[in-house]
Amino acid sequence: MAEKIIMLNDTRTGSLPVPAVLQAPTGRVDDALARPLHDLRISVTDRCNFRCVYCMPKEVFDKDYPYLPHASLLSFEEITRVARLFVEHGVEKLRLTGGEPLLRKDIERLVGMLRDLRTPSGRPLDLTLTTNGSLLARKARALKDAGLDRVTVSLDALDDATFRRMNDVDFAVTDVLDGIEAAHAAGLGPIKVNMVVKRGMNDAEILPMARHFKATPFILRFIEFMDVGASNGWNMDDVVPSREIASRIGAEMPLEPVEPNYHGETATRWRYLDGSGEIGLISSVTQAFCRDCTRIRLSTEGQLYTCLFATRGHDLRALLRDGRSDLEISSAIAQLWRARADRYSETRTIHTAALRGGAQKVEMSYIGG
Numbered sequence: 401m402a403e404k405i406i407m408l409n410d411t412r413t414g415s416l417p418v419p420a421v422l423q424a425p426t427g428r429v430d431d432a433l434a435r436p437l438h439d440l441r442i443s444v445t446d447r448c449n450f451r452c453v454y455c456m457p458k459e460v461f462d463k464d465y466p467y468l469p470h471a472s473l474l475s476f477e478e479i480t481r482v483a484r485l486f487v488e489h490g491v492e493k494l495r496l497t498g499g500e501p502l503l504r505k506d507i508e509r510l511v512g513m514l515r516d517l518r519t520p521s522g523r524p525l526d527l528t529l530t531t532n533g534s535l536l537a538r539k540a541r542a543l544k545d546a547g548l549d550r551v552t553v554s555l556d557a558l559d560d561a562t563f564r565r566m567n568d569v570d571f572a573v574t575d576v577l578d579g580i581e582a583a584h585a586a587g588l589g590p591i592k593v594n595m596v597v598k599r600g601m602n603d604a605e606i607l608p609m610a611r612h613f614k615a616t617p618f619i620l621r622f623i624e625f626m627d628v629g630a631s632n633g634w635n636m637d638d639v640v641p642s643r644e645i646a647s648r649i650g651a652e653m654p655l656e657p658v659e660p661n662y663h664g665e666t667a668t669r670w671r672y673l674d675g676s677g678e679i680g681l682i683s684s685v686t687q688a689f690c691r692d693c694t695r696i697r698l699s700t701e702g703q704l705y706t707c708l709f710a711t712r713g714h715d716l717r718a719l720l721r722d723g724r725s726d727l728e729i730s731s732a733i734a735q736l737w738r739a740r741a742d743r744y745s746e747t748r749t750i751h752t753a754a755l756r757g758g759a760q761k762v763e764m765s766y767i768g769g
């Protein structure tokens with residue numbers, strides 16, 4: 401386990417400078433590698449009720465962990481204002497994350513506020529949420545009524561003992577499955593089920609998960625175990641490459657590749673030859689997809705991260721609380737995105753060596769996955 405942890409009020413946060421020349425948004429802004437700004441992931445809480453060993457291990461996130469005080473969190477009004485400014489730059493997809501986003505009190509109210517936003521051409525946004533599913537059975541209907549389009553549920557095993565061991569809080573798998581069904585019944589689909597695969601921990605669950613979700617309305621996606629944050633003790637040996645996952649499943653249930661739904665889709669799609677649905681493979685380690693990465697992340701306390709593997713955030717909250725105008729904040733966002741050249745996963749080996757030298761990546765529970 402890592403010896404150091406990242407303090408959430410750490411000093412590695414940089415300011416977000418407002419440019420001298422302000423510019424109204426044009427509906428599109430490209431980064432230094434010609435990638436448009438398209439997706440905004442909003443972390444609404446740094447807390448979670450699970451202690452997944454690869455994300456919020458108990459040894460680090462214990463009862464003494466310094467979670468953010470409520471006053472540090474962006475309010476729903478602040479989040480909505482930021483989202484509106486991003487939409488004016490071309491963002492069409494909003495994803496609420498955490499921590500566990502359903503732990504944020506009155507999250508439905510935020511969903512309703514974001515639902516009212518429109519793209520410059522007047523279209524509603526794609527509004528989605530990633531959850532561990534633990535509170536979904538209770539909340540699915542209210543989320544749908546508030547205007548949420550769909551959910552992605554994280555589920556790393558079907559075997560109850562394995563699942564309990566992985567979430568490390570003794571949460572039963574049937575409760576998550578009930579949550580998925582409730583979300584489906586409420587119309588929060590298509591529902592994606594994300595399984596992070598770590599060799600030796602849950603790779604024996606690949607086939608049971610594939611069998612379980614085959615011929616259902618749910619799209620199962622396998623994610624290579626990643627070196628996000630500094631707490632999960634990542635090692636390349638822990639990664640089960642996507643091609644191995646595809647061949648393990650394909651040996652029993654033959655598969656063929658499918659064209660992506662849209663340019664820049666993170667998962668490669670495979671469908672069962674017998675026509676009983678499809679799976680997705682997210683090869684974040686073995687086949688990096690940085691060249692199509694159009695995502696920016698807003699942390700719970702209003703720091704912007706231009707990459708999941710960032711070692712430094714940019715303090716948007718300071719601008720919000722300093723009384724800056726929409727035009728000033730919007731110009732600062734555009735300037736940040738234009739300078740972005742992140743492609744961590746494509747250069748992982750170099751970065752891993754540099755990180756050994758001292759720099760620390762931010763935790764996934766802080767900025768959302």
Ligand code: SF4
Nearest residue numbers: 690693707708744745
């Ligand atoms: S490593 Fe960074 S730039 Fe590459 S895909 Fe992930 S978030 Fe995007």
